[in-house]
């Protein structure tokens with residue numbers, strides 16, 4: 001069954017001005033410096049699915065997330081939710097209605113909850129703000145229900161965030177995200193600050209909630225093994241661009257972009273299966289002066305003159321000249 | 336068997352607080368042999384860093400070593416005066432921390448920091464020290480080391496900076512390196528490079544390594560043996576292959592099962608219920624008991640001491656005489672998803 005996508009992101013762009021202050025710049029005779037944090041990103045997410053963005057630090061994952069939820073204005077391109085464009089002049093009333101369906105969960109459960117508020121108020125605020133329930137009793141009852149849903153006790157509503165462990169705080173953040181009956185949750189590294197045993201609890205909870213409530217996730221992580229556990233479809237980012245988009249299964253069984261292969265190779269072999277691995281070369285270049293052509297070319301074993309000169313456009317989900325030209329060696333049989 | 340480089344015997348570390356004495360390390364023992372990498376894992380607060388700090392003599396009040404012994408090449412170092420301990424740090428024990436900037440002085444050129452350490456600890460000329468520093472920077476993979484040696488720490492990208500720290504830790508030819516989360520702050524692609532480097536350099540020099548990390552993947556690739564810590568105790572210790580592929584302690588089983596991997600089933604993560612107790616609420620008997628599905632009467636009362644089971648040392652009564660039944664293979668006490 002092909003439903004039309006709940007989320008459509010088209011040619012999304014965001015530039016940051018990272019120039020020194022005007023006077024200093026003028027004295028040093030420097031020109032303005034622009035950083036392309038997100039550079040022409042397109043993808044879509046169907047209802048009930050999880051789209052994961054992976055990539056190393058600075059690749060632009062969080063910037064995409066912040067534009068999707070409306071925390072950051074795009075420099076170009078468009079985000080549509082349920083077919084409605086989220087920027088521009090028209091559809092204002094519809095947009096407001098849709099905003100309520102979108103929530104975000106952040107990496108740091110310590111920073112994202114106001115320490116002066118009781119948990120019941122933290123969860124109750126969106127319930128009230130979006131008019132899910134009006135009177136005090138109903139709000140309290142709903143908050144209690146949500147706490148139970150995420151594996152906490154309704155009595156925890158009386159406590160303050162500092163009385164909880166990292167994993168419990170992330171549960172509270174999830175409860176708050178669900179409070180306004182939201183069904184699209186953007187999760188930016190939701191478990192990166194947690195221990196693996198706590199991470200397992202949270203990832204399992206998120207999947208259970210998705211099954212029960214039909215949630216749609218945009219899930220951001222730098223950890224491919226975590227992403228494998230969560231995603232329906234995966235987008236791999238490098239220096240602001242999507243270099244490969246593929247169904248999760250396919251991405252792990254048959255990664256095509258050289259950067260995807262490199263990332264997979266960097267995942268430690270925990271099963272000690274003797275999975276063949278090639279050491280990764282180099283570090284991510286500065287996004288302020290990215291390499292010419294395909295920005296991955298300085299680290300890529302398959303780069304040629306064309307790669308150094310011309311940025312590859314995505315073809316069939318992969319933006320790579322070597323893939324387009326059939327120059328990528330056959331895959332290992334493993335994975 | 337030859338004498339271990341590091342030997343920790345029944346180490347206890349306490350914090351004296353207004354509300355009483357909290358025991359953070361409670362009877363930890365292990366050895367590390369020459370050229371061996373011992374991985375130390377366990378969740379946050381288990382006592383990994385504190386064990387490392389005890390070895391390098393950096394436990395500050397209100398913390399104190401409250402019992403046990405630490406031996407470096409057979410000599411006690413836990414009771415040395417501060418000055419003697421300072422000499423041992425840097426010379427005989429090298430250190431690598433998560434944030435490279437804790438080890439590097441931002442105001443000094445990296446080359447000066449390395450040469451000064453060499454001069455302070457080894458009997459060589461200044462020219463010789465500088466030559467050694469350049470060689471070492473080359474060896475840790477700093478391009479154009481002759482030129483970069485006169486750079487300042489902030490001029491190096493994160494991964495390069497950690498390479499410099501590695502050079503600094505190894506420059507006085509220590510017997511032991513303590514690496515506490517050395518790659519946690521680095522990008523995934525760089526982590527593997529640093530770990531491989533640490534492994535190779537220490538193997539070549541016969542340096543013993545205590546590698547502290549949350550990351551079982553790093554341990555699986557680097558360590559010879561691994562110690563799994565829980566609530567200030569060692570739950571299980573053994574050869575890395577044995578502990579990673581066939582853990583015995585219920586906590587170690589849960590921990591291993593909870594890690595998402597590229598190889599395992601994609602939709603099943605084992606889940607350990609609850610969380611690790613705080614220091615002021617560590618239960619009597621086995622500290623893991625409230626989270627353990629296999630616990631029986633004895634676990635509530637007595638504290639399990641390490642037992643030899645095959646290649647493992649396991650602190651769990653399931654492996655003692657008179658245990659109720661064979662422990663289930665899937666991991667007692669842990670609930671699988673769905």
Ligand SMILES: Nc1ncnc2c1ncn2[C@@H]1O[C@H](COP(=O)(O)OP(=O)(O)OP(=O)(O)O)[C@@H](O)[C@H]1O
Nearest residue numbers: 016018035037056057058059060061062063064287
């Ligand atoms: N407000 C800002 N001003 C200037 N530069 C910014 C700003 N926000 C992000 N950037 C830059 O944009 C790029 C992308 O950043 P972003 O946070 O989206 O990356 P990320 O993939 O989420 O990385 P991480 O894994 O570290 O969270 C980086 O180079 C970052 O320094």
Ligand SMILES: Nc1ncnc2c1ncn2[C@@H]1O[C@H](COP(=O)(O)OP(=O)(O)OP(=O)(O)O)[C@@H](O)[C@H]1O
Nearest residue numbers: 350359378379380381382383384385386398549614
């Ligand atoms: N200065 C201190 N005062 C009081 N308690 C402390 C102090 N330093 C450490 N502790 C406690 O000692 C225990 C062990 O801490 P330690 O830093 O060794 O944990 P860890 O295993 O390294 O954890 P992490 O993975 O988070 O680094 C913790 O419960 C911690 O709260």
Ligand code: SF4
Nearest residue numbers: 621624627634651652
């Ligand atoms: S079986 Fe008993 S001793 Fe073993 S881990 Fe469980 S509670 Fe501890």
Ligand SMILES: [Mg+2]
Nearest residue numbers: 061062063188
């Ligand atoms: Mg981010």
Ligand SMILES: [Mg+2]
Nearest residue numbers: 383384385515
């Ligand atoms: Mg620590």
